[in-house]
Amino acid sequence: MSDTDKDLIHSEGLNALSDALQRTFALLRRLMLVLLLLYLASGIFIVKQHERAVVLRFGKLQGIGDERILSPGLHWTWPRPVSEIIRLPAGRVWSLTSKTHWHADVDPRAEHVASTLRPLVDGYALSGDANILHSEWAIRFTIDDLESYLFRIQTPPALVERELNRAVVLASAGMTIDDLLRTDLELYRQRVEQECRNRLSLLNTGIRVQGVDLLNVSPPRQVADAFDQVVRTEQEQAQEVTDARAYAARIINEARGRADQILSEGETAYARMLNDMKADADYFMEILPSVSRQPALMKQILWQDGIRQSLANIGHLYLVPSDETGRREIRLQLSPRRQSPFAEAVP
Amino acid sequence: MKSRVTMLLFGLAIVLVFIFTQIMFTVREGEAVVVTTFGKPVKAIDEAGLYRRQPWPIQEIHRFDNRIRILEGAFEEALTRDGKNVLIQIYAGWNIMDPVLFLERVGGSRQAGSNLDGLLRTHKNASVGAFRFSELINVDENELKLAEIESRVLNAVHTEARERYGIEVHVVGIRRIGLPEAITQSVFERMRAERQELADRYRSQGEGEAIRIRARADSERDQLLAGAEAQARILRAEGDAAAAEHYRVFEQNPDLAIFLRKLDTMKDMLNAKSTLVLSSDSEPFDLLRHGPGNQTK
Numbered sequence: 001m002s003d004t005d006k007d008l009i010h011s012e013g014l015n016a017l018s019d020a021l022q023r024t025f026a027l028l029r030r031l032m033l034v035l036l037l038l039y040l041a042s043g044i045f046i047v048k049q050h051e052r053a054v055v056l057r058f059g060k061l062q063g064i065g066d067e068r069i070l071s072p073g074l075h076w077t078w079p080r081p082v083s084e085i086i087r088l089p090a091g092r093v094w095s096l097t098s099k100t101h102w103h104a105d106v107d108p109r110a111e112h113v114a115s116t117l118r119p120l121v122d123g124y125a126l127s128g129d130a131n132i133l134h135s136e137w138a139i140r141f142t143i144d145d146l147e148s149y150l151f152r153i154q155t156p157p158a159l160v161e162r163e164l165n166r167a168v169v170l171a172s173a174g175m176t177i178d179d180l181l182r183t184d185l186e187l188y189r190q191r192v193e194q195e196c197r198n199r200l201s202l203l204n205t206g207i208r209v210q211g212v213d214l215l216n217v218s219p220p221r222q223v224a225d226a227f228d229q230v231v232r233t234e235q236e237q238a239q240e241v242t243d244a245r246a247y248a249a250r251i252i253n254e255a256r257g258r259a260d261q262i263l264s265e266g267e268t269a270y271a272r273m274l275n276d277m278k279a280d281a282d283y284f285m286e287i288l289p290s291v292s293r294q295p296a297l298m299k300q301i302l303w304q305d306g307i308r309q310s311l312a313n314i315g316h317l318y319l320v321p322s323d324e325t326g327r328r329e330i331r332l333q334l335s336p337r338r339q340s341p342f343a344e345a346v347p
Numbered sequence: 348m349k350s351r352v353t354m355l356l357f358g359l360a361i362v363l364v365f366i367f368t369q370i371m372f373t374v375r376e377g378e379a380v381v382v383t384t385f386g387k388p389v390k391a392i393d394e395a396g397l398y399r400r401q402p403w404p405i406q407e408i409h410r411f412d413n414r415i416r417i418l419e420g421a422f423e424e425a426l427t428r429d430g431k432n433v434l435i436q437i438y439a440g441w442n443i444m445d446p447v448l449f450l451e452r453v454g455g456s457r458q459a460g461s462n463l464d465g466l467l468r469t470h471k472n473a474s475v476g477a478f479r480f481s482e483l484i485n486v487d488e489n490e491l492k493l494a495e496i497e498s499r500v501l502n503a504v505h506t507e508a509r510e511r512y513g514i515e516v517h518v519v520g521i522r523r524i525g526l527p528e529a530i531t532q533s534v535f536e537r538m539r540a541e542r543q544e545l546a547d548r549y550r551s552q553g554e555g556e557a558i559r560i561r562a563r564a565d566s567e568r569d570q571l572l573a574g575a576e577a578q579a580r581i582l583r584a585e586g587d588a589a590a591a592e593h594y595r596v597f598e599q600n601p602d603l604a605i606f607l608r609k610l611d612t613m614k615d616m617l618n619a620k621s622t623l624v625l626s627s628d629s630e631p632f633d634l635l636r637h638g639p640g641n642q643t644k
Contacts, residue, residue, distance in 0.1 A: 128486035226542035237553020244557035248564030255568035259575030266579025270586035
């Protein structure tokens with residue numbers, strides 16, 4: 001192979017290498033362009049309907065006033081490391097349960113109940129009258145100010161839980177055990193809720209308390225039977241009072257009825273007496289002329305009529321002979337409807 | 348030529364990015380940063396943004412989370428002014444107020460927690476010791492001093508933490524109040540006795556109330572009946588008085604009037620239950636014995 005041939009081959013090789021490099025650079029250029037576009041496109045993000053978002057650019061919150069909080073929709077910002085997007089389901093109601101003042105779970109089949117409460121194992125609160133009670137609580141809240149929620153408090157739920165526990169301690173310490181367990185449960189709950197609301201608002205946590213729920217409240221298991229006994233006694237006494245009221249209602253109603261009856265009888269007697277006397281007077285005036293004319297005859301007639309009417313109604317009549325010839329009796333059965341016990345005794 | 352320019356730009360961009368990271372730094376929202384030059388704090392920043400710096404190893408950046416965090420003390424015994432043992436657990440919400448002082452005196456969050464815990468414990472014991480047990484729990488809200496205890500602890504810890512460690516304490520709260528384990532048993536005995544007393548009271552109240560209700564009802568019944576009887580008697584008296592008006596007609600023949608009254612009385616008294624025993628000579632039964640011709644006169 002001559003030198004000319006060698007130069008020609010060398011020249012062709014260089015050209016091929018140059019072409020290959022040019023193609024590679026062109027490919028790299030396109031690749032860089034694609035990567036740049038992909039990088040810019042990665043800044044597109046969606047805030048869902050229940051979410052709110054903020055954008056930090058070089059660590060600083062972007063926007064002024066309400067614009068700082070991004071509403072649901074499609075958004076774009078410079079991707080990392082220039083910007084950082086923080087999304088939170090701020091539109092939702094958050095809920096948190098506290099068992100700090102609740103006793104440790106125990107096997108309900110266990111016969112033996114420990115005679116004491118162990119600190120940090122059995123949670124409880126003290127009432128204002130130095131009694132012990134267990135309670136379990138839940139708090140519901142929303143994020144009212146996303147900026148404060150994200151950047152003012154490191155762990156907002158932990159603070160909310162502490163504030164709930166504190167409110168329970170304060171509310172319990174000011175009420176009697178009976179109020180806390182039975183008679184003023186709603187007041188107890190309201191006091192806890194109000195205390196939580198006030199403090200979390202004062203601390204500017206960005207949290208709005210929606211409500212506090214008293215999930216469970218009970219006396220210690222060690223004295224539960226004594227509390228049950230009080231409830232039973234109360235119910236028994238309520239029943240006794242109810243019975244007494246029923247008795248009172250019954251006898252008063254009966255007495256009213258009897259009183260009305262007595263009055264009615266009095267009125268009837270009053271009317272009857274007047275009527276009887278009037279009838280007697282009328283009858284007297286009616287027969288007076290006849291009696292004045294024949295007094296003996298009329299009195300005899302009247303007397304016999306009276307005897308007849310009277311004897312017609314009586315149960316038994318016995319006639320005893322008045323002669324002295326011996327003991328003889330005549331028995332008359334004047335009431336045919338009734339069998340006289342002496343009817344068979346006639347000798 | 349075009350390819351070389353592209354490569355040059357690419358390389359330049361990488362170099363610029365590297366230089367940028369060495370001479371600039373960011374402070375995030377909720378962060379505090381202390382810049383030290385050869386170990387000496389020269390700048391504290393607690394506002395978020397992009398800042399310039401000298402490259403390492405000339406300057407170093409120390410970052411702290413400056414948001415309020417919770418420190419929880421132990422649930423431990425404290426003595427009240429009247430010598431009662433109670434268990435109290437308190438918590439505090441704190442953040443860094445002076446990042447430079449914090450860096451110099453504390454260094455990090457763990458050490459800060461330890462230092463602050465000591466302060467909290469000291470002032471908690473002192474504050475609880477200034478109040479009686481009855482001021483920790485009391486049904487009279489005016490006597491209840493829990494909020495005052497919190498306030499005392501906060502004020503005391505706040506001042507010391509700020510001056511000593513560059514820490515600001517924002518809030519102090521009582522998370523739990525309890526009694527030593529051994530005492531809970533005697534509390535249960537007292538609670539049982541109270542419940543028994545309450546049950547007895549309810550029982551006696553109920554019985555008393557029931558007796559009162561029955562007695563009132565009996566009394567009301569008697570009054571109603573007595574009133575009705577009296578009213579009925581008045582009516583009868585009025586009836587007698589009204590009837591007397593009719594008696595005057597009897598004055599025309601008193602014998603006849605008396606005779607008629609006797610007849611009426613006899614008719615009224617003799618009824619189906621009456622048994623009458625008469626002499627066979629009594630009229631009109633003398634007819635049975637003597638016949639029509641020999642009547643008794």
